[in-house]
Amino acid sequence: MSLHKVQPEELVAMAPQHSRRVADNGFFDEIDGFKEKWARRWSKLDYDGIGRVPLERVKYYMLMETEAKFYEDKEVLELLKRVDSNEDGYINYEEYMELMLHTPKDTPTRRFLRRLAFMVVPRSARDLKTRMYLEEYSCMPPPFFVILISMAEIAFFIYYAVDMGEPVVSNGPCPVYSPLTYNPYRRREAWRYLTYMFIHSGYVHLINNLLVQLILGIPLEMVHKWWRVILVYFSGVLVGALLTSVTDPHTYLVGASGGVYAIEYAFLGNLILNWKHFYYPWVHAVFLGVLTCVDVGFAIWDTYFSVDPSNTGHMAHLGGALAGLLVGVNVLRNLEREPWEKYCWWIAFIIFAVIILSTIVLSIALPIGSFYPYPDESPLQWHKQTF
Incomplete structure (x- = not known):
């Protein structure tokens, strides 16, 4: 026949x-x-x-x-x-x-959200389960964590702009008197290692962080679900504060940059594990590579060569990037698993655990006076100090 x-x-x-x-x-x-x-x-x-x-x-x-x-x-x-x-x-x-x-x-909105979400999904991961998850997802409810954390940061910025009673410019003022700020003189108040992310120094600082975390965080949350993004984000914030504490013990710390860098480099970890399955992986890699080179170059120039150094917390950026890469490898969805990846997961987990434990031990063990400043026991907001 x-x-x-x-x-x-x-x-x-x-x-x-x-x-x-x-x-x-x-x-x-x-x-x-x-x-x-x-x-x-x-x-x-x-x-x-x-x-x-x-x-x-x-x-x-x-x-x-x-x-x-x-x-x-x-x-x-x-x-x-x-x-x-x-x-x-x-x-x-x-x-x-x-x-x-x-x-x-x-609907155009749903198509836009899917296109945005597929930026962070490898081709082989676009199976029926993933597509159904995205298809059932719409603007109601939205990717709530990234949007809520952004709204909270805006709300605190407005509150302290009014509370300080000073004109807000591109790079200040900063309400260092806030009980949310990481204050090296109040290291015993453990909540500050996380809550400093709600405070920003100037509107440029706030806008930069909001743009990056919304552009990258929303599609990441749509695909990998809210609890994974929470783990990545708060890991970056925590490691950023701990690294700053043990490397620059007299520095105040504000801003969500630790969490923002964690989101950026969590995507890098997902890209590495699923390289051959992404559409145009080099485009993503070049974008992140350029971003990294610019940030590292600025940090070196600002620290060692600038006549008027900024107040940028470069170690918080580095801590957020490390946490995002290491935690992202372990918690983000990876629907096509290769045998060699389990070694990457264990290596990433061990390195992250070592960073957390070592910085906590150093924060406790390093001497007060010769390394850390003497603690400030005065009541909170004794005076509204701003930088």
Whole structure:
């Protein structure tokens, strides 16, 4: 028995006959153009020309192949959920076209959020479970942690801008009298190792941190869920404060940069583990590489060569980056696991544990007077000191 390979123009004629109208879901300008497009794509699936395609081939093509980037995510979902209604393990052309013609309406907001989320998802991780999670996710409720933490930082900034009674400029003033600020003279108040993230010195400091954590944090939370992002973010804040405490013991610390850097470099850890599965991984790598070089270069110049050094907490940046990379490797979703990755996880976990434990021990053991300043026992807000 010889097989006749069906050509795309024949497939168009075979398609279900619907009126020439604009499709309700907005994917197509007119039905004839729609038929031709999907006929061409069907011919790639039905490469042996028998008129039906195994379901597993459809799944593999739409989730793993490079051409899958041309498919709307909603179309992929509908195929994977509703295909093979007779449960024979195959889909034929008529079923395929019917499914495409009746794909439910999508919204621009949801499409935008999915595109944003897929920035941080490797191609092989875009399976049905991940797509369903993203598809069911919308602006209501939003990725709440990143948005709530950003709103809290804005609220505290406004409160202290009013409370200080001084004009707010690009780089100050900073309410060092706040019980939230990391104050080297009040190291025993342990909450300060985390709460300093709510205080910012000037509107440029605040805006920079908000932009980065919203642009990178929202898609990261959409894909990896809120509790993973919380672990990454607060790990960066904590390690940033601990490293600053043991390397620059007289420095006040404010700002969410530790958490922001943790989000940035958690994405780097995910990129390393899933390099071959990302679309255009070099673009992500170059972006993070340039960002790192600029930040390290500025830190060296600001510390050793600037005639008017800034008050930037460079060790907090470094601590946040280290925590984000190490914690991200361990907690972010990695849906395709390689045998060698378990060694990366253990190495990252051990290094992170060593950093935490060693900085805590040093903070307790290093002498007061010769290294740390003598503690300030005066009541909080004895005077509203600002920098």
